[in-house]
Amino acid sequence: MIDRRHIGYRTEPTVVTVDRWRVKLFCQAIGEADPIHWDTPTAQVAGHRDCPLPPTFLKAVEGEHASSAALLGSLGVPVRSVLHAEQAFDHLAPVCVGDAVTVHRQIVDIHDKKEGALTFIVVDTHYAVATLPVARSRQTILVRNPLEA
């Protein structure tokens, strides 16, 4: 049983600067060949202030702030018992290579299904650039609880 008192737990905000090389590596890993994501002149010709991020890159930014593995560790949940159940990103304003993104995460819900065999942990992440909210994401983590004897 994961203690419900963790609902509301919030990480201290930290600032993560979006690294061009990391974005390029990410693009390579996902088969994204458009240099708009790492070459500033290409991005500016297309009307962007700098290189826009692939839609899910903020997950890497989130991990630099506080990975889900670290978050689960602080709850005493073994990473081997979990699955990633759901993920959502809402992009409110463009985030570009070089931006300093302030990130914090918050556990917004913990609930059971299947008579306690499964626990779902819902974690929201908030991203801001110069105090302007630019994105939020929600991850739902599924914990497979050990059967009780």
Add this chain to the structure above:
Amino acid sequence: MPLPAHSPPATLALDAGPVSAVDLALFAAASGDHNPLHLDAEVARSVGFDRPVVHGMLTMAHAGRLFTQHFGAGSVLRLQTRFTGSAGKGDTLHLQATLQEVCADHLRYSIQGSGRDGASLVTGEAHVRRPAQG
């Protein structure tokens, strides 16, 4: 009201893979998810998988590409996926989107992803900024 000059596509499709060990290692490095479930066959076997498991976030990244390849970088306003199954190393990921609704400022697509033998990997939806009418 006249129809727009360029109607949005009713469907979009993208195939990615087969996902190699190098792809998984690259994604682990780029994303920061170093869970050995995705890299080490023995660890995968120890938790009931016959091969290293493709990161759900790699499948979701391809789902994002499904839209950016057509609508361009910065076009995705919302991307949501539910991971309904898992792909393994060597599988090809098949992603498809179907237009559900044309809203004032965005298009709403549903997303379906499948892997080996058509097994479901993800379902979800995306909101994509409507392209400027030329």
